[in-house]
Amino acid sequence: MLSFESRRSAEIALLIENCGGRAIVAPATREVPAESSDDVARFAAELMQEKIDLAIFLTGVGTRALARAIEPFCAHEQFVASLSRVAVLARGPKPVAALKEFGIPIRWNVPEPNTWREILQVLDVNKVPLQGQRVAVQEYGVPSKHLVHGLEERGAEVLSVHVYDWALPEDTAPLRNAIESLAGASVDVVLFTAAIQVHHLLQVAEEMGSRDSLLTALHRTVVASIGPVTSEALAEYGIAVSMEPTHPKMGFLVREAAEFEAVSNP
Numbered sequence: 001m002l003s004f005e006s007r008r009s010a011e012i013a014l015l016i017e018n019c020g021g022r023a024i025v026a027p028a029t030r031e032v033p034a035e036s037s038d039d040v041a042r043f044a045a046e047l048m049q050e051k052i053d054l055a056i057f058l059t060g061v062g063t064r065a066l067a068r069a070i071e072p073f074c075a076h077e078q079f080v081a082s083l084s085r086v087a088v089l090a091r092g093p094k095p096v097a098a099l100k101e102f103g104i105p106i107r108w109n110v111p112e113p114n115t116w117r118e119i120l121q122v123l124d125v126n127k128v129p130l131q132g133q134r135v136a137v138q139e140y141g142v143p144s145k146h147l148v149h150g151l152e153e154r155g156a157e158v159l160s161v162h163v164y165d166w167a168l169p170e171d172t173a174p175l176r177n178a179i180e181s182l183a184g185a186s187v188d189v190v191l192f193t194a195a196i197q198v199h200h201l202l203q204v205a206e207e208m209g210s211r212d213s214l215l216t217a218l219h220r221t222v223v224a225s226i227g228p229v230t231s232e233a234l235a236e237y238g239i240a241v242s243m244e245p246t247h248p249k250m251g252f253l254v255r256e257a258a259e260f261e262a263v264s265n266p
Contacts, residue, residue, distance in 0.1 A: 001189045001257070002178055004028035004197040005250070006169070007061075012191070012250055019258040024187065026178035028197040029166045031061065031141075033069070040066065043136055043161045044073035047082045052159070053133040054087045056119065056147075059140040060094030065163040066138055067102065080104060087128075091119060095138075113227040113248045116147035123154070131155030141166040141196055166196045168204070175204050182217040183210060189222040189261050191253060195233035202237055215239065222264060224257035226250070 001019075005012045006027035016023035043066075046052050057063045070079050080102050087107045090096045092114035099106055108126065110118045123130065135156040137144060141164070148158050169175065179201070181187050192198055205214040218239050225231040225241045227248035234241055243260045245252035 001191060002187045003191040004201060005193050006030060008250065012254065015251055015254040019254055021258060024178060024181065026174040027169050028175055028200040030169050031164045032167050034162045034165055039161045040069045040163060041073055043159060044070050048074055051134055052086050052136050054135045055083060056089045056135065056137045057095035057099060058091045058138055060098040062138045062140045062163055063095045063098035066161060069163050115229050116144055116150065119147060120150045134159065136161055168200055172204055176208060179205050179208060179210055179214055182221065183213040187221055189224060189257050191224050191257060192230050193226045193250060195230045198233040222261045224253055226253050
């Protein structure tokens with residue numbers, strides 16, 4: 001099994017081995033602080049002035065990064081106190097855990113598979129008034145265009161708070177080796193745990209002149225996607241997804257991908 005997981009690479013390797021597989025882990029991303037702090041400064045000012053009506057947190061890493069990035073603009077205690085007076089929505093367990101670490105109350109927790117669709121659905125079902133409301137969205141890696149568009153369609157004024165970017169790993173050798181292994185048909189299952197992994201994989205393959213051979217290899221390989229957003233990224237390149245797990249979590253992904261492969265290739 002081949003995985004492109006970065007932050008939890010050791011964990012997914014162990015999961016693969018526990019399922020009887022041979023783990024190949026080629027990290028496809030690294031998180032780097034956003035170059036500009038303008039978003040953070042504006043968010044801090046509006047938060048202190050009680051101009052934020054709703055705050056949406058999309059990732060645990062981003063929530064913690066925002067708490068650090070805001071320190072030059074206000075004390076941590078001020079940040080927590082001010083945010084505690086705002087309606088807060090968390091996109092699943094990771095931002096929930098980060099917000100709980102800070103003691104910030106959570107009004108709404110988005111259910112699986114935790115995509116922008118579920119966020120908007122939660123707001124709609126709970127009849128959250130958005131017309132003329134200032135909504136802060138903690139972004140991650142790339143802008144959440146569908147979410148922002150959905151909020152603006154409902155009349156919200158959106159402040160996107162961009163705190164970190166996704167870059168390629170400093171050492172892309174494991175990623176290039178993984179592409180060669182795929183082309184050489186020595187990989188049975190490939191696991192994607194984030195949409196950005198797909199884009200970075202194709203970017204490196206393009207640089208190697210191996211894009212076509214990679215796509216051909218993926219068409220004959222079991223492709224396991226953690227959830228709908230990642231599957232959409234794969235579909236952009238015409239890559240068919242073999243399976244998604246019953247829950248968008250790494251443990252379910254690895255176990256169910258192993259089971260799928262065993263049934264598909266007895």
